[in-house]
Amino acid sequence: MGRIATALVVIAATITLTALVRAAPENVLKKLVPVEATKDLELPAGRVNSEQVEQGRYLVALLGCASCHTDGALVGKPDPAMTLAGSRVGIAYSSPMVNEFPGAVYPGNLTPHRETGLGTWSEDDIVDMLRSGRNRHGRQTLSIMPWTSYGQLSDADARAIARYLKSLPPVEHRVPARVMPGQPTRTPLVHVGLYHRP
Numbered sequence: 001m002g003r004i005a006t007a008l009v010v011i012a013a014t015i016t017l018t019a020l021v022r023a024a025p026e027n028v029l030k031k032l033v034p035v036e037a038t039k040d041l042e043l044p045a046g047r048v049n050s051e052q053v054e055q056g057r058y059l060v061a062l063l064g065c066a067s068c069h070t071d072g073a074l075v076g077k078p079d080p081a082m083t084l085a086g087s088r089v090g091i092a093y094s095s096p097m098v099n100e101f102p103g104a105v106y107p108g109n110l111t112p113h114r115e116t117g118l119g120t121w122s123e124d125d126i127v128d129m130l131r132s133g134r135n136r137h138g139r140q141t142l143s144i145m146p147w148t149s150y151g152q153l154s155d156a157d158a159r160a161i162a163r164y165l166k167s168l169p170p171v172e173h174r175v176p177a178r179v180m181p182g183q184p185t186r187t188p189l190v191h192v193g194l195y196h197r198p
């Protein structure tokens, strides 16, 4: 290889490396801290005393719904008054290596509060959501909400979960709306590594 060609390769490599270093948002990565997982969340009993509701409560515990849908649980500090009533801690859905401010989603309030929870959802709406990830307005939920696995629930199990959720005492608690990548969030965020293309 001639000298000029070698020099050109070195220059090109330097430019590429610099571009990569510039693209990594160092300030965001420095702020990433590991958090303790939440264990042993006590789920409220349903207001209806039936075997089906108790089965729903058992499945909700087994499938870990409260570990995301409880305020503070994502950062290891669950608020017992907000169990299953939604999280004001967001989950990032784009990589901090790509967007300095990742997009954020907030696990919603699953108690039957009319304005801030699932009060206007029917049991069928909840069953459909668990199976297909589509909410009652037809919007596709991101797979951070693990509907791709929950799609395998039997009819009876999905129905039991819906009945348990509808039997919970309603808790008034509105979670923030989804934040698009590139916009700063006003809330803490956790990263679970399941990133979607923005």
Ligand code: HEC
Residues within 6 Å of the ligand: 059, 060, 063, 064, 065, 066, 067, 068, 069, 091, 105, 106, 107, 108, 109, 110, 117, 126, 129, 130, 135, 140, 141, 142, 144, 145, 146, 150, 161, 178
């Ligand atoms: C890993 C975290 C996680 C777990 C576990 C989880 N969810 Fe979710 N869920 C989410 C997120 C995040 C959203 C919002 C997604 C979006 O807006 O795209 C959501 C949305 C929902 C919604 C729609 C709420 C609304 O107001 O639109 C329902 C219903 C729901 N989840 C029920 C459940 C149930 C029932 C379980 C357990 C069987 C469960 N979720 C487990 C993260 C989770």
